[in-house]
């Protein structure tokens with residue numbers, strides 16, 4: 001997904017289709033029985049280019065316990 005992003009593509013990871021349509025995916029993509037399907041990643045050229053999402057400061061979400 002990072003490599004795709006670096007090339008201007010957008011991705012969306014999904015586990016729902018694996019749960020709901022595993023056998024259809026296996027048949028459609030000719031995935032052999034010895035291979036397990038863990039995730040589907042949609043890939044394409046994005047219609048929009050949103051800016052960087054807001055992020056909390058690291059100190060707001062991290063506590064180091066010593």
Ligand SMILES: Cc1cc2nc3c(=O)[nH]c(=O)nc-3n(C[C@H](O)[C@H](O)[C@H](O)COP(=O)(O)O)c2cc1C
Pocket residue numbers: 012013014015016017
């Ligand atoms: C492990 C994982 C599985 C996901 N599975 C689905 C899915 O099955 N269907 C779906 O619509 N979004 C799924 N998502 C969420 C989308 O990939 C995406 O993060 C979400 O739509 C939020 O998008 P946004 O961060 O641009 O708001 C999954 C995310 C993760 C990390």
